[in-house]
Amino acid sequence: MQLKAFSGAQSRVGASTRRSTKPSRCVVLPVAQAVAGTTETNVVDGRTLRRSLNQTGRYVRQPTNDPVSQSKMDEHGVGYSTSGLVAQMRTQGNLWKEGPVTIKLAKAYGYCWGVERAVRMAYEARQAHPEKKLFVTNEIIHNPEVNQRLKEMNIEIVEDDGKGKDYTKIQGGDVVIFPAFGATVQELSDFKSKGVQMVDTTCPWVAKVWNSVDTHTRKSFTSVIHGKYSHEETIATASFASNYVIVKDLKESQYVCDYILNGGNREEFLAKFSNAMSAGFDPDTMLQRVGLANQTTMLKGETEAIGKMLEKTMMTKYGPAKLNEHFLLMETICDATQERQDALYDMVADPEIDLMIVVGGFNSSNTSHLQEIAEHKGLASFWVDSAGRIDVDSNTILHKLAHGELKETKAWLTPGEPVTIGITSGASTPDRAVEEVLHKVFKIYDPNFGGVAPKFVGAAPAHEEEH
Numbered sequence: 034m035q036l037k038a039f040s041g042a043q044s045r046v047g048a049s050t051r052r053s054t055k056p057s058r059c060v061v062l063p064v065a066q067a068v069a070g071t072t073e074t075n076v077v078d079g080r081t082l083r084r085s086l087n088q089t090g091r092y093v094r095q096p097t098n099d100p101v102s103q104s105k106m107d108e109h110g111v112g113y114s115t116s117g118l119v120a121q122m123r124t125q126g127n128l129w130k131e132g133p134v135t136i137k138l139a140k141a142y143g144y145c146w147g148v149e150r151a152v153r154m155a156y157e158a159r160q161a162h163p164e165k166k167l168f169v170t171n172e173i174i175h176n177p178e179v180n181q182r183l184k185e186m187n188i189e190i191v192e193d194d195g196k197g198k199d200y201t202k203i204q205g206g207d208v209v210i211f212p213a214f215g216a217t218v219q220e221l222s223d224f225k226s227k228g229v230q231m232v233d234t235t236c237p238w239v240a241k242v243w244n245s246v247d248t249h250t251r252k253s254f255t256s257v258i259h260g261k262y263s264h265e266e267t268i269a270t271a272s273f274a275s276n277y278v279i280v281k282d283l284k285e286s287q288y289v290c291d292y293i294l295n296g297g298n299r300e301e302f303l304a305k306f307s308n309a310m311s312a313g314f315d316p317d318t319m320l321q322r323v324g325l326a327n328q329t330t331m332l333k334g335e336t337e338a339i340g341k342m343l344e345k346t347m348m349t350k351y352g353p354a355k356l357n358e359h360f361l362l363m364e365t366i367c368d369a370t371q372e373r374q375d376a377l378y379d380m381v382a383d384p385e386i387d388l389m390i391v392v393g394g395f396n397s398s399n400t401s402h403l404q405e406i407a408e409h410k411g412l413a414s415f416w417v418d419s420a421g422r423i424d425v426d427s428n429t430i431l432h433k434l435a436h437g438e439l440k441e442t443k444a445w446l447t448p449g450e451p452v453t454i455g456i457t458s459g460a461s462t463p464d465r466a467v468e469e470v471l472h473k474v475f476k477i478y479d480p481n482f483g484g485v486a487p488k489f490v491g492a493a494p495a496h497e498e499e500h
């Protein structure tokens with residue numbers, strides 16, 4: 034691959050690579066040229082490329098906290114609620130009573146720091162470049178309403194049309210926004226060369242995972258990535274690795290560990306991970322030194338269990354004294370994801386809760402885990418991505434189950450009977466989405482319900498510290 038040929042065909046190479054998921058050295062090699070501006074082919078790691086972006090003068094990776102953008106976010110309901118129902122619940126112990134309906138809001142819910150930051154940076158980019166064309170290389174976050182707002186502001190989301198993404202329409206001088214879950218080495222490198230203004234909203238937690246993968250590469254470890262191979266964040270993370278295999282759960286991790294310990298059927302291994310490993314991956318030689326990395330939105334407990342499994346495997350195979358030569362673990366699990374999961378474990382243990390509502394994008398990984406927790410507890414739990422899934426007149430809800438099935442449930446609420454509903458929302462869900470869902474719930478119980486009067490209750494929650 035030649036970096037200089039940043040044509041549509043080339044950009045589609047990166048995208049189709051993602052589908053075939055064999056981006057590895059063939060993706061990394063051109064980075065040397067991107068960084069050095071030479072034709073040398075020495076391999077330069079992704080961290081060096083990221084550092085070089087700072088020197089372009091066309092790279093922004095921090096919000097400016099511009100007040101005009103803030104007020105637009107408030108107006109569009111894509112930030113933290115400051116006066117609506119959710120904001121008011123925050124001031125009264127995350128509790129609300131409306132007639133026979135009691136609502137308990139999870140202690141940790143909704144927008145995480147990294148997502149709010151990404152949306153803010155997109156709004157600030159629009160404000161800073163009113164005359165320019167703006168593009169996002171993917172959905173900025175997994176929330177349909179927020180993405181729709183961006184489209185209305187003439188920020189184009191470059192969609193994968195099934196054949197990859199066509200970046201040919203993006204020209205030097207345009208503004209390109211990288212979403213919260215990042216962009217691949219190839220994309221960063223190509224856009225650097227193309228002379229666009231880059232707004233990198235990649236969450237620092239995700240960048241921390243990339244750093245750990247960079248470390249694996251520099252120390253000649255293979256990255257075992259706990260994630261979903263088709264998830265944008267994992268695609269980006271894998272692009273920073275030299276050798277990698279992606280395991281989605283404990284079962285796949287156990288398979289890899291068994292192979293490490295006992296060997297196995299090589300062809301079966303290659304077939305099993307054909308979509309989830311680097312090009313030319315050799316399980317017989319590349320699993321002798323492994324480091325763990327994770328998609329930040331996976332279940333923390335599962336990531337930890339996979340880490341322990343790998344550690345035990347390497348200890349058994351090579352002995353405790355040599356463990357550090359064969360296993361590398363860096364703490365990269367995102368607190369925000371974990372806090373939302375912990376809060377939900379608390380909530381589903383509450384005997385007063387009759388049913389759960391989970392609000393979040395249907396393609397949001399962290400939201401799917403919240404639904405999973407409720408389902409495992411055996412609670413009736415309704416996952417919706419917006420209030421549009423609820424029909425008040427027919428008391429019907431179209432909701433998604435954790436394993437992916439869309440289901441329509443009629444008479445999901447029983448007007449007249451007291452009920453306690455637990456509600457939470459994924460890390461890419463603005464508070465307004467929760468408020469709109471609850472508005473419809475209250476309407477089902479009382480058709481005359483006119484809404485909760487806005488009341489400014491003070492500043493939004495303090496942003497979490499930068500990691």
Ligand code: SF4
Nearest residue numbers: 145147236238329367
């Ligand atoms: S869930 Fe965590 S890693 Fe993902 S954007 Fe939010 S803070 Fe960052």
